[in-house]
Amino acid sequence: MKKHLQGINPFRYGCVVEDSFYCPRPSLERQLAGFIRSGQNVVVHGERRMGKTSLINAVVRGMRGWRMLYVDLLHVQTVGDVCRRIVSSVRNLERKASLFEKALKLLPRLRPVMKVDPATGEFGFGLDARAAEDPYAVEEVLDMLAKVAANGRTVVVFDEFQDVGNLSGAQTVLALMRGRIQFQGDVPYVFTGSVRSRMVELFDNPDSAFYKSALTLCVGEIDRDSFASFLQSRFETGRRRVSDETVSAIMDTVADVPGDVQQLCEAAWGVTSGSVGVEDIEAALQVVFMREGDKFESFCERLSPVQFKLLMGIARLGGREIQSRAFLDEAGIGNAASARKAAIRLCELRYVYSFRGEYRFSSMFFRAWLLRRDY
Numbered sequence: 468m469k470k471h472l473q474g475i476n477p478f479r480y481g482c483v484v485e486d487s488f489y490c491p492r493p494s495l496e497r498q499l500a501g502f503i504r505s506g507q508n509v510v511v512h513g514e515r516r517m518g519k520t521s522l523i524n525a526v527v528r529g530m531r532g533w534r535m536l537y538v539d540l541l542h543v544q545t546v547g548d549v550c551r552r553i554v555s556s557v558r559n560l561e562r563k564a565s566l567f568e569k570a571l572k573l574l575p576r577l578r579p580v581m582k583v584d585p586a587t588g589e590f591g592f593g594l595d596a597r598a599a600e601d602p603y604a605v606e607e608v609l610d611m612l613a614k615v616a617a618n619g620r621t622v623v624v625f626d627e628f629q630d631v632g633n634l635s636g637a638q639t640v641l642a643l644m645r646g647r648i649q650f651q652g653d654v655p656y657v658f659t660g661s662v663r664s665r666m667v668e669l670f671d672n673p674d675s676a677f678y679k680s681a682l683t684l685c686v687g688e689i690d691r692d693s694f695a696s697f698l699q700s701r702f703e704t705g706r707r708r709v710s711d712e713t714v715s716a717i718m719d720t721v722a723d724v725p726g727d728v729q730q731l732c733e734a735a736w737g738v739t740s741g742s743v744g745v746e747d748i749e750a751a752l753q754v755v756f757m758r759e760g761d762k763f764e765s766f767c768e769r770l771s772p773v774q775f776k777l778l779m780g781i782a783r784l785g786g787r788e789i790q791s792r793a794f795l796d797e798a799g800i801g802n803a804a805s806a807r808k809a810a811i812r813l814c815e816l817r818y819v820y821s822f823r824g825e826y827r828f829s830s831m832f833f834r835a836w837l838l839r840r841d842y
Contacts, residue, residue, distance in 0.1 A: 477705035478733035480726050484521045485528070487704070490689055490697040490725070492522055499526045502682055503533070503622055503655045508648070510670045511659040513686035514820060515829055516726030519659045522686060523624055533620045536560050536612070541627035546640055547599035549631060550577065550608045554592060557615050567592075573611035577604055602639050609647040616654045628658045629665035641669070642676040649680065656681070664814075664821060688723040698732055708742040716745045720752070721831040730755065730832070755832050756839075763836045766818060776800050777809040781819060782837045786826030 479488045499522065502509045513519045527535040538556045543549050554574075561567045564581075571579040571592060578595040598604055616623060634640055648656055658681060660666045669677050688694075695714045702709040717735065721727035734751035735743050756763075767775060777789065780798030788794050789810060790803035800806050810826060813819045818833065819826045828834040 475705070476733055476736050477701040478729050478736060480516075480729040480733060483524050484518075484729075485524065488701075489521055489525055490518075490694055491525075492518075492686075492689060495522055495684065495686060496526050496529070499523065499657075499684055500530055502684070503527070503530065503657070506652055506655050508656040508681040509658070509684055510666060510681040511657060511684050511686055512663055512666055513659075514663050514724075514822070514827075515661040515817075516724050517686045517688070518725045519686045520624075520626060523622075523657055523659065527622050530620075533622060534560065535622050535624055536616060537624045537626065539626050540630050543630050543634065545600055546602050546605055546634060546636075547594070547596065549634070549640070550599045550604050551594060553608050553612055554579070554594065557612060558592065560621075561615060570611055570615050573614055574607055576601075576607050602636055602643060605640055606643050606647050609644065609651075613647075613651045613654055616651075622655050622657060624657045624659070627660050629660040629662045629669060632665060632669060638676065645676040645680055662817070662820070689725050691718065691723065694718070694723075694725070694728070698728070701732070702736065702743060705736050706741075707736055707739060710744070713743055713745050713748075716748055720748060720835070722827075724831060727831050752832070752835055756836050759832060760836065763833055766816075766833065769816065770812075771809070773800060773805050774809040774812055777806055778813060778818060779837060781813075781826050781828070782834045786819065787824060789826060 477488075499509065499511075503526070511519050511523065524535065527533055536556055537559075538553050540549065540552060543552065554571075557570050558567050561570060568581055571581065574594070577598050580593045582593055612623065615621070631637060631641060631644070658666070658670070658677075669675050670679070670681060670683070672678060689697075695711065695718070698714050698717070699709055699711075717731050718728055721731055731748070731751055734754040735747055738750045738754060739747050767778075770778065776798050777800060780794060780800070781789065784794055784797055789798075789806050795801070795803065795806060798806075800809075810819070810821075813826070814821060817829050819828055821827075
């Protein structure tokens with residue numbers, strides 16, 4: 468049995484990490500737990516793969532007597548999508564069919580119907596399609612959510628909340644959501660998303676319905692020394708020796724982004740035995756490229772010539788002075804207006820994001836892959 472466990476890769480990425488796979492972040496954990504216990508709504512800021520969801524999950528799991536109602540709002544297209552995602556999350560929380568059926572009775576406007584799969588015996592639900600597209604349906608769903616949450620100390624987590632802003636009539640929907648949530652003082656809400664600029668717009672813009680509706684918690688890179696110690700302990704768990712220099716080089720390669728660091732460590736563990744050295748990092752990167760290269764190729768195919776030139780320019784030269792004459796000449800772009808327009812498109816595609824006056828890659832692996840291609 469021990470030999471079998473020794474063969475398990477000690478790193479995880481691309482999912483919510485728990486238990487020994489999670490790197491503790493004591494200061495942030497204390498702050499978030501304090502906000503939740505006091506009933507404060509919180510917006511958790513941070514770029515992609517910074518570990519926001521894993522942090523939230525770890526905090527709630529560590530709070531005795533609390534539970535989490537998690538709603539993933541990624542790529543919602545309509546009000547009906549939002550309603551169905553919330554009701555699905557309630558179903559996952561209230562696993563007993565009888566409790567879920569009681570919850571559905573709180574949605575008369577949506578005329579919900581219970582469904583049972585005859586093959587599996589699992590239950591599901593349906594909502595009246597036309598009623599679900601009424602913006603006011605979200606009020607009824609949030610009222611139902613609040614009553615379910617009142618059955619126990621429950622934290623409601625709206626992940627990828629910025630995508631609600633993409634809906635037709637988004638301002639109306641957001642105003643209705645804010646109107647209901649502000650009166651649910653017994654239910655702490657945590658809002659998070661992977662597009663920081665849009666989350667800031669939702670919660671810090673005076674014209675937004677959610678302006679100043681939640682306290683802010685910023686999640687960035689993990690303290691380097693703490694993270695390095697964690698990574699070394701994970702390598703040791705997987706029977707690998709690794710030097711401080713190697714761990715530092717791994718973190719440098721992907722700019723300290725926690726999710727990317729874990730992914731590169733997972734690949735490095737897989738291509739080595741006994742020890743991991745700086746010389747093994749390139750082989751680990753090739754493993755990542757083999758897994759994700761087709762995706763990166765498709766990313767490039769979606770770009771116009773100018774957009775691709777800008778992307779390569781940011782990869783080679785950095786993203787701070789993309790409208791300067793020196794950058795434009797080096798990147799082969801005719802004028803600043805073209806670069807500015809191309810940058811907007813790259814941000815829309817989420818290939819890059821703007822942070823403190825600089826354009827950065829959303830995936831450092833994508834940048835590394837581009838730099839190794841013969842373009």
